[in-house]
Amino acid sequence: MATFFRKFLPTNPSASNSNFNADDEYNMEYSFALQYSGPPVTYDIPRVVPVDVGHIPTAAEVSTSSSLSNLSLPVVQPIVKKRKDHLSMRLPNERKLDLSAAANSPISVIDAGGFDDGREARLSSGQGTSFRVVNVIDDSGESGYSDSYEFITRRVLNRNASSRSLGVSESHGNSHELSENMDVEGVSDGPVGGLSSEFDKPGLRSPILSSEITSCEEEESVHEARSPRHRIPIVKFRDPELSDIVYGENDHVESVVVQEKQRSTRASVGKGLCHLCLKGNQFTQKEACLVCSAKYCYKCVLRAMGSMPEGRKCISCIGYRIDESKRATLGKSSRMIKRLHVKARAKEIMRHEISCKANQFPPELIYVNGRSLSEAELVELLCCPNPPRKLEPIKYWYDKVSGLWGKEGKKPCQIISAQLSVGDQIMRNASNGNTNILVNNREITRSELWMLEFAGINCEGKPHFWMSADGSFQEEGQKNVMKQKLFKPRIKLLCAILSLPVPSEAAHSGIQEDNKITSKLASGNLEQRKPCKFLMVGSEKSGTSTLFKQAKILYNAPFSEEERQEIKIIIQSKLYSYIGILLEDRERFEEESLNRARMKHADQLGASPTDQIAEESIYSINKRLRAFSDWLLQVMVSGNLEAIFPASTREYAPLVEELWKDKAIQATYNRINELQMLSQGVSYFLNRAVEITRADYEPSDIDILHAEGITLSNGIASVEFSFPKSVQDSYMDITDHDDPLKRYQLIRVHTSSLGNKCKWLEMFEEVDLVIYCVSLTDYCQFSYDTNGDATNNMLKSRNLFETIVNHAISSEKDCLLILTKFDLLEEMIEKVPLTRCEWFHDFNPVISSNPNSNMSNNSNASLAQRAFHYIASKFKGEFYSLTGNRLYVSQVSGLEADSVDEALKYAREILNWDFEKPTYNINEWSSGSVEISSSS
Numbered sequence: 001m002a003t004f005f006r007k008f009l010p011t012n013p014s015a016s017n018s019n020f021n022a023d024d025e026y027n028m029e030y031s032f033a034l035q036y037s038g039p040p041v042t043y044d045i046p047r048v049v050p051v052d053v054g055h056i057p058t059a060a061e062v063s064t065s066s067s068l069s070n071l072s073l074p075v076v077q078p079i080v081k082k083r084k085d086h087l088s089m090r091l092p093n094e095r096k097l098d099l100s101a102a103a104n105s106p107i108s109v110i111d112a113g114g115f116d117d118g119r120e121a122r123l124s125s126g127q128g129t130s131f132r133v134v135n136v137i138d139d140s141g142e143s144g145y146s147d148s149y150e151f152i153t154r155r156v157l158n159r160n161a162s163s164r165s166l167g168v169s170e171s172h173g174n175s176h177e178l179s180e181n182m183d184v185e186g187v188s189d190g191p192v193g194g195l196s197s198e199f200d201k202p203g204l205r206s207p208i209l210s211s212e213i214t215s216c217e218e219e220e221s222v223h224e225a226r227s228p229r230h231r232i233p234i235v236k237f238r239d240p241e242l243s244d245i246v247y248g249e250n251d252h253v254e255s256v257v258v259q260e261k262q263r264s265t266r267a268s269v270g271k272g273l274c275h276l277c278l279k280g281n282q283f284t285q286k287e288a289c290l291v292c293s294a295k296y297c298y299k300c301v302l303r304a305m306g307s308m309p310e311g312r313k314c315i316s317c318i319g320y321r322i323d324e325s326k327r328a329t330l331g332k333s334s335r336m337i338k339r340l341h342v343k344a345r346a347k348e349i350m351r352h353e354i355s356c357k358a359n360q361f362p363p364e365l366i367y368v369n370g371r372s373l374s375e376a377e378l379v380e381l382l383c384c385p386n387p388p389r390k391l392e393p394i395k396y397w398y399d400k401v402s403g404l405w406g407k408e409g410k411k412p413c414q415i416i417s418a419q420l421s422v423g424d425q426i427m428r429n430a431s432n433g434n435t436n437i438l439v440n441n442r443e444i445t446r447s448e449l450w451m452l453e454f455a456g457i458n459c460e461g462k463p464h465f466w467m468s469a470d471g472s473f474q475e476e477g478q479k480n481v482m483k484q485k486l487f488k489p490r491i492k493l494l495c496a497i498l499s500l501p502v503p504s505e506a507a508h509s510g511i512q513e514d515n516k517i518t519s520k521l522a523s524g525n526l527e528q529r530k531p532c533k534f535l536m537v538g539s540e541k542s543g544t545s546t547l548f549k550q551a552k553i554l555y556n557a558p559f560s561e562e563e564r565q566e567i568k569i570i571i572q573s574k575l576y577s578y579i580g581i582l583l584e585d586r587e588r589f590e591e592e593s594l595n596r597a598r599m600k601h602a603d604q605l606g607a608s609p610t611d612q613i614a615e616e617s618i619y620s621i622n623k624r625l626r627a628f629s630d631w632l633l634q635v636m637v638s639g640n641l642e643a644i645f646p647a648s649t650r651e652y653a654p655l656v657e658e659l660w661k662d663k664a665i666q667a668t669y670n671r672i673n674e675l676q677m678l679s680q681g682v683s684y685f686l687n688r689a690v691e692i693t694r695a696d697y698e699p700s701d702i703d704i705l706h707a708e709g710i711t712l713s714n715g716i717a718s719v720e721f722s723f724p725k726s727v728q729d730s731y732m733d734i735t736d737h738d739d740p741l742k743r744y745q746l747i748r749v750h751t752s753s754l755g756n757k758c759k760w761l762e763m764f765e766e767v768d769l770v771i772y773c774v775s776l777t778d779y780c781q782f783s784y785d786t787n788g789d790a791t792n793n794m795l796k797s798r799n800l801f802e803t804i805v806n807h808a809i810s811s812e813k814d815c816l817l818i819l820t821k822f823d824l825l826e827e828m829i830e831k832v833p834l835t836r837c838e839w840f841h842d843f844n845p846v847i848s849s850n851p852n853s854n855m856s857n858n859s860n861a862s863l864a865q866r867a868f869h870y871i872a873s874k875f876k877g878e879f880y881s882l883t884g885n886r887l888y889v890s891q892v893s894g895l896e897a898d899s900v901d902e903a904l905k906y907a908r909e910i911l912n913w914d915f916e917k918p919t920y921n922i923n924e925w926s927s928g929s930v931e932i933s934s935s936s
């Protein structure tokens with residue numbers, strides 16, 4: 001066909017040009033026109049109304065005196081390899097104008113000022129540039145064509161001069177000349193019929209509505225829809241009425257414009273399609289504009305966003321404020337940006353995205369102590385040595401004396417530089433405290449009160465304090481200054497857990513804190529250093545401390561010497577507890593067994609049970625061991641173990657080892673499910689009793705893992721870490737929003753520290769994710785109350801789970817259920833059925849004999865796997881009925897590092913989904929990630 005059409009072409013001088021490339025010839029696109037000579041048509045052919053030149057608005061010249069840096073001027077973009085051998089103007093009523101005569105003029109930028117009825121024309125140069133002129137076609141009749149064209153041309157040429165004088169970039173070098181290969185297309189909102197081969201297919205009709213403000217993306221889409229292979233990059237227009245809006249001058253108008261852009265963006269392009277090429281689906285990766293949310297595929301993003309001087313914004317959105325729901329993603333590079341640019345460039349773009357003026361909040365939207373900030377105050381705030389992290393357009397309070405800073409109605413979140421002249425005086429109720437204790441005239445919150453009490457500052461009698469920037473305290477009217485109270489490690493730990501800021505010792509000792517902070521700021525790390533918090537809770541022996549210690553080992557947060565010593569004492573003392581529990585239960589079992597034997601004997605002989613007494617059972621021990629056993633049980637019952645521990649216990653170690661190996665104790669240990677307070681792992685230490693009780697024993701990491709607890713108090717423990725990037729992570733491109741140093745804090749709280757009905761949970765309101773641990777072996781273990789009544793441990797665990805889920809701090813938070821001790825479940829389930837727990841009465845795994853059946857995959861799963869899924873679904877159902885939300889579940893064998901690593905990385909993923917949710921809450925994950933919209 002191409003060869004055939006080529007015969008009809010006028011001789012093309014450019015073809016003889018030495019620059020003419022043979023390939024170009026084959027890439028030429030052709031259009032031809034035929035005079036219609038068929039029978040009369042039954043429908044109305046749209047008429048072209050003549051243009052009234054006097055009423056065509058003229059484009060306003062951009063004033064060179066205005067602040068040009070704030071203007072987003074339309075920029076010409078190139079088209080890819082496109083040639084036209086004649087200049088024509090296609091019109092709605094099937095006419096075509098030859099415009100070749102007037103095509104020798106250079107243009108670079110035109111302004112569509114005043115055209116608002118949606119008509120447009122496209123001018124494209126065969127040299128690789130196209131232009132669009134809005135509303136050049138008059139729809140009153142045929143007579144207006146040449147007038148219109150003259151008008152366009154005149155305007156184009158005039159405009160070009162002024163645009164150039166403004167220094168508008170001739171963005172694509174050689175392409176700003178309008179050669180004789182220029183093409184002018186008219187696009188109408190009516191049906192476009194006729195002569196052009198490109199337009200006479202059904203469905204290729206322009207849908208532009210005359211009253212809409214058309215964004216460049218929308219218009220591009222329309223053009224693309226009309227002729228997908230004929231896509232022309234277009235001149236980007238900015239509405240002339242808005243071209244004077246400089247950032248910050250007219251917020252209302254700007255927000256209207258942004259809303260309009262977003263609306264038109266949404267309306268014009270199908271879901272999942274790229275806004276430029278209109279290709280793709282909801283699964284293709286796209287990058288979204290921070291202003292109008294238009295999304296672009298990998299191929300189009302650079303053309304749509306250009307050099308990204310303000311980060312990820314369409315060129316036409318540069319200078320506009322970002323959509324506030326996307327603020328959380330500012331500076332967080334996407335996979336697409338990383339694929340498109342080298343690392344340094346991607347970082348630079350992200351830096352611009354965070355720091356450019358257009359993307360900041362305007363000062364008047366930020367309130368401090370009840371008053372909005374002036375520009376000067378905002379500058380002072382941002383440029384102080386220790387500025388607030390992540391300012392938002394909300395109300396803050398600021399204690400100028402101490403530098404404490406927080407959101408209005410909330411506890412302090414940071415200590416910024418003191419004595420800044422920003423905002424009014426602080427108000428008593430600034431942080432909504434209800435303790436009657438004032439610090440620098442602010443009534444402090446309960447968490448602050450806990451912290452002060454923990455630090456040993458006497459708060460009896462509701463005193464009022466002064467606190468200075470170096471952290472020293474002074475009670476009003478008292479001379480005594482309390483220094484360094486807040487610098488103890490345990491206070492720092494508590495503050496970290498309560499999310500309270502602590503004054504730095506450097507500030508106290510006058511070290512060059514400023515320099516340190518400035519350098520942190522320079523590296524852009526200040527905000528990112530705030531860790532994400534995981535709160536880990538679980539019922540007794542649920543494996544929380546094992547997970548915690550495994551995390552410390554995994555993520556290189558070594559145990560301090562102090563911690564190792566505490567764990568050594570735990571291991572050594574527990575050794576005696578274990579043997580004590582075994583001895584107690586041995587006695588019980590011996591008694592039961594002897595009674596049974598007596599009854600049996602009596603039944604057989606028909607005599608009274610007391611006639612003949614059975615002397616021994618499998619649970620009986622020899623005399624020597626019995627004497628030791630009696631003494632040890634006596635010491636333990638009297639609570640004197642500490643008195644003989646550790647020194648004198650060492651000499652008994654061989655006896656402990658002997659006892660452990662005795663058949664009676666082994667028989668007792670075999671009934672471990674019936675032994676309260678004894679975990680399966682005790683054999684690990686009892687086998688090595690002599691070694692462990694030696695004075696020079698140093699627990700290895702594995703010993704630490706097997707040990708029960710972390711600290712002697714078994715209360716609250718916290719560890720901060722980063723996930724090291726693994727090879728698999730790099731392969732799957734899993735990152736912490738581009739920050740491998742992102743910090744996480746794992747806080748482990750023992751149930752006994754949570755108080756009645758978990759009331760102390762409120763101390764952890766700022767955690768990001770709740771991790772609830774349940775031991776999978778709980779289903780066959782029981783606890784006994786003082787009356788001897790047994791409760792299944794799984795039911796106990798479920799009750800605690802319900803209490804925690806119903807607690808206020810859990811609302812709005814994701815929850816990850818970690819089912820621990822999977823390795824033990826595998827052993828246990830072979831011996832004791834899952835239905836031992838009444839909650840699991842309907843566990844009835846179906847075993848398929850047909851390997852090809854749908855169940856085959858499932859039936860390949862081990863019994864333990866199926867039990868795990870069943871238990872998980874039970875908890876999920878419970879969670880859903882309580883919250884209406886989804887519970888995430890992970891399976892763990894706490895002694896296996898990989899398994900814990902996986903579970904904690906899963907927790908990280910859940911948080912990441914959460915961060916991305918607000919930005920793309922319409923069923924999507926994130927910009928730069930795969931869309932998962934379910935609608936098609």
Ligand SMILES: Nc1nc2c(ncn2[C@@H]2O[C@H](COP(=O)(O)OP(=O)(O)OP(=O)(O)O)[C@@H](O)[C@H]2O)c(=O)[nH]1
Binds near residue numbers: 539540680706709893
């Ligand atoms: N085999 C095996 N043992 C585990 C696992 N998780 C924990 N344990 C052992 O079970 C015992 C109790 O686990 P902990 O981690 O101390 O449980 P906890 O939640 O801290 O319970 P409390 O002692 O009540 O605080 C320890 O001896 C651990 O070594 C596991 O996944 N597999």
Ligand SMILES: [Mg+2]
Binds near residue numbers: 541545546
């Ligand atoms: Mg423990």
